[in-house]
Amino acid sequence: xxxxxxxxxxxxxxxxxxxxxxxxxxxxxxxxxxxxxxxxxxxxxxxxxxxxxxxxxxxxxxxxxxxxxxxxxxxxxxxxxxxxxxxxxxxxxxxxxxxxxxxxxxxxxxxxxxxxxxxxxxxxxxxxxxxxxxxxxxxxxxxxxxxxxxxxxxxxxxxxxxxxxxxxxxxxxxxxxxxxxxxxxxxxxxxxxxxxxxxxxxxxxxxxxxxxxxxxxxxxxxxxxxxxxxxxxxxxxxxxxxxxxxxxxxxxxxxxxxxxxxxxxxxxxxxxxxxxxxxxxxxxxxxxxxxxxxxxxxxxxxxxxxxxxxxxxxxxxxxxxx
Ligand SMILES: Cc1cc2nc3c(=O)[nH]c(=O)nc-3n(C[C@H](O)[C@H](O)[C@H](O)COP(=O)(O)OP(=O)(O)OC[C@H]3O[C@@H](n4cnc5c(N)ncnc54)[C@H](O)[C@@H]3O)c2cc1C
Numbered sequence: 001x002x003x004x005x006x007x008x009x010x011x012x013x014x015x016x017x018x019x020x021x022x023x024x025x026x027x028x029x030x031x032x033x034x035x036x037x038x039x040x041x042x043x044x045x046x047x048x049x050x051x052x053x054x055x056x057x058x059x060x061x062x063x064x065x066x067x068x069x070x071x072x073x074x075x076x077x078x079x080x081x082x083x084x085x086x087x088x089x090x091x092x093x094x095x096x097x098x099x100x101x102x103x104x105x106x107x108x109x110x111x112x113x114x115x116x117x118x119x120x121x122x123x124x125x126x127x128x129x130x131x132x133x134x135x136x137x138x139x140x141x142x143x144x145x146x147x148x149x150x151x152x153x154x155x156x157x158x159x160x161x162x163x164x165x166x167x168x169x170x171x172x173x174x175x176x177x178x179x180x181x182x183x184x185x186x187x188x189x190x191x192x193x194x195x196x197x198x199x200x201x202x203x204x205x206x207x208x209x210x211x212x213x214x215x216x217x218x219x220x221x222x223x224x225x226x227x228x229x230x231x232x233x234x235x236x237x238x239x240x241x242x243x244x245x246x247x248x249x250x251x252x253x254x255x256x257x258x259x260x261x262x263x264x265x266x267x268x269x270x271x272x273x274x275x276x277x278x279x280x281x282x283x284x285x286x287x288x289x290x291x292x293x294x295x296x297x298x299x300x301x302x303x304x305x306x307x308x309x310x311x312x313x314x315x316x317x318x319x320x321x322x
Pocket of ligand 1: 098118181314
């Protein structure tokens, strides 16, 4: 479920300027439990000063090392070929996360980055490597990140949030893995737009305060062990979308995505809302759930495909990259 290839393809297709990506060696400077299912790791280093932070839902990669960093010899350019060609026994596990907050260097401090990790599967012993690593992280631990190295913002910097300028009604829907991205997006929304955020999380203890200059409605949907993942989110998106779009248009031709052959990731390049309302929807979370949400919005409610960005952040039963 990595997006490097699609970023390359997108650069070729659109002619957009391509960010260059680099490795950043960082140290954990703070560990904070911010919810029942979330730990926030603050990462810092002199290296990080050069990170091209773009805000919104900016993603980056974390490389979980299998041996001391000094024994690797990464090149300055083309980290991906270097990583791919390493023998499997030593190749760092790579996972994708969101920059929850980035603070540039000051006279007294190095740059800092906050990352909010969902601790899925930790209690029942089914955690993946990244979740396990985050759950056990302590101040002083090292990590290696991959992110853009030149200043900029936008899709080539791993920022997918790109509603058309005319969008006045925004729907953001996702599960716990999308909470950091939605939080960071909301912080940057201007006054004058109406935003509805629907966030399904594992527990009532995961609710956090979200602030926004826009006219914001946030609904937290805690499963509390009583609902299957995606169940609450799908039900609520169905209700809310119909209310946001005054008149449903007729069902449209619809081509669904085959999750076994395709990465669930489509963000309109030049979204022009053409529906009955200027609605722009941003959907992220478990791939099967996101696929169903998108199908409902486009096929049943009549939201134009060009007004729906949808991203599979993880897939039930599959490790990232499988
Ligand atoms: C652009 C992008 C941004 C993301 N941002 C964040 C973020 O900021 N914070 C965050 O926590 N996650 C985020 N994710 C999701 C994260 O990358 C995945 O959850 C990832 O699979 C976790 O890696 P892992 O090593 O813990 O588990 P993996 O080894 O990838 O998976 C092991 C098993 O755990 C399951 N699994 C994976 N994630 C979850 C989950 N959340 N809940 C339940 N089961 C799961 C898999 O289906 C698999 O069976 C993001 C993903 C993308 C693509």
